[in-house]
Amino acid sequence: MVLKIGDARSMYRKFKPHLLMVLIQLGYTFLNFITEASFNEGLNPYVYITYRHAVSGFVMLPFAYFLERRIRPKLTWPLFVELFILSLLGVGFTLNAYFASLRYTSPTVVASMVNVISSLTFIIAIPLGMEKLDLKNPRGMAKVIGTLASLAGVTLMTLYKGKSFRSIWSAPIHMGSSSIHENWLKGSILGVASCITWSMWYVMQAYTLERYPAQLSLTTWMSLIGGAQSAVFTVCVEHKPAAWIIGFNIKLWSILYGGIVCSGLIIFIQLWCTKEKGPVFVTMFNPLSTIMVAILAYFVLGEGLYMGSILGGIIIIIGLYLVLWGKENDEEEVPMRSS
Template identity: 60%
Template sequence: MSQRESAFLLICKKYKPHILMASVQGAVTLLYFLIEASINKGMNLHVFVTYRHALGGIVVLPFAYVLERKSRPKMTVAIFMELFLLSLIGVSLTLNMYFASLKYTSPSFVTSMVNTISALTFIIAVVLRLEAVDIKNPRGVAKILGTLLSLAGALTMALYKGHAIPNLKAAPILIRGQSAHTNWIKGPILTVASCISWSVFYIVQAFTVKKYPAQLSLTAWINCIGAVQSAAFAVIVEHKLHAWFITSRIELYCILYAGIVSCGLSIFVQFWAMDQKGPVFVTMFNPLGTVLVSVLAYLVMGEQLHMGSILGGVIVIMGLYLLLWGKEKDQDYKSRQLSSSTYEQNESRTQIETSRQTEKLSSEQDIAANDEIL
């Protein structure tokens, strides 16, 4: 293997969590357009949440059973209740509020407000001491500024439009959504509530992953429990039987893609990244999804783009970079501290062993001298 290939592999290994989380955002971006097309075909969003998580659980379950049958922790009542709560917060509650808010606002507003999750998660993590912030150090200042910039960029994209950029007349795909029943009281309340619930979900994940360190099994459990909870919610909200029928190919493709990619692979990657880097790192990539949605909506879907979206996207990327830089510097600092502590412990052990050997040798010499005298 050449030196260049070795260096490339080392870089990929170092930035593996970053690459995977960026890929997750790309996958979620495509899902957004599939959902928009499915809504136009009359798909019930609460039923969609049920189907996608049920499929996600079915897809992941065989892999979890085979690959983690020896390493999977024993399921207890306490762990099951924690998984039930995690599924309630992160699947049935969050996603149903999130999709319900789409009925009363606009997709651009909802996807922009999702970017506040990273800032909310960071604040909660600091309060719970899951995230350390040293305001006297540049890395701590960078994390704070990055969080504030990401929040400011998200609010800019959501609240400020500015000059409209003409849409592309020759866009490859044109999807025109149904008119929303706008309600700028109920809609934003549901959106903000879903963002807070999402943030709590990421925080609780950090604790659960430590107690149940089997990411595939955890993904299967969350999907299956969340599907049952969401089904109960959908039955209460939607009383018509035909809402459960899949009536078009785009709805089928949307459910298959959401179940396999979004609820299967993406959740597994998030659990893995959560275990490696913590909850704040995972949420830092949400703004990237909004930027990708805006760009693809303009280039592919022919939607109109505003200067506010561009300005907010630039601010979001700047905040994301600062936050990532601060996190990486924190990681390097902790690694150096761990290495220094390990080195000091080894040196201390070496000194103790040397001292013991010296004392033993001295004792043997004294015994030998006494034998000669006698």
């Protein structure tokens, strides 16, 4: 019995990052819909980003200050500049572009675009030496094929619909029609731009964590600095004071959820997974959000589920498995080299 408990604990430690990344994608899935609903009610996406990270920064601040006061490195000017750039890549520019694209398109389209982040991160990580690529090794080939398969699955879900499977019951939640999906091309361009800078952010996280390993403090700094960057940008583009007024409604709940859960808890967990497994591992789970969005839209919102989404989802899962199988070999080789 003791051995069985020991084996269970060993399995939990081994797959803890995998489980956490699945939960993170579930959190991001709900984020897509709650922000869509708040934007439909008139919430400005730039105001949303500013408030969201202000909430995150002030909620995380006491935890970071007291829990990491002994391990937090001294903040120097070069390190502050690095944190400023990291915040700009992860919040100031990227999230403003991302949620603006959500405003002009739809949750399904945006969730599909985000999946190119894994491929972009993989490409960036190889020349930087953060990811090994041995095409002569079966597991090395698996990483490449898995990455391409995930990208193909996302493309299939985005471009091909096929037969529609309508929900057999009435939708419990109605989002309502939106009048803000006014520029599909503009939204797509903003989405692609955010994916590029998002990939750079994931890679830079790994470098910053080596010099600033206090993950709670790093999360707090990114929220506070990114929120300030977003505030400056918002003041420049949004000249209506009424846009900053938030009532006790879906707008407030969207900001609280985005700030406390997504910009706070999820980013903290994501930093831990990046430190343990690397940026490519973290981004390879992004396609799961696309599948979850499609499933949630079908069962909760009553939207149609298409054959393209089903086939694409299967291909994405296969691709994710291939990449994780290939990366498992990387981790097994580390102790062999050090011995």
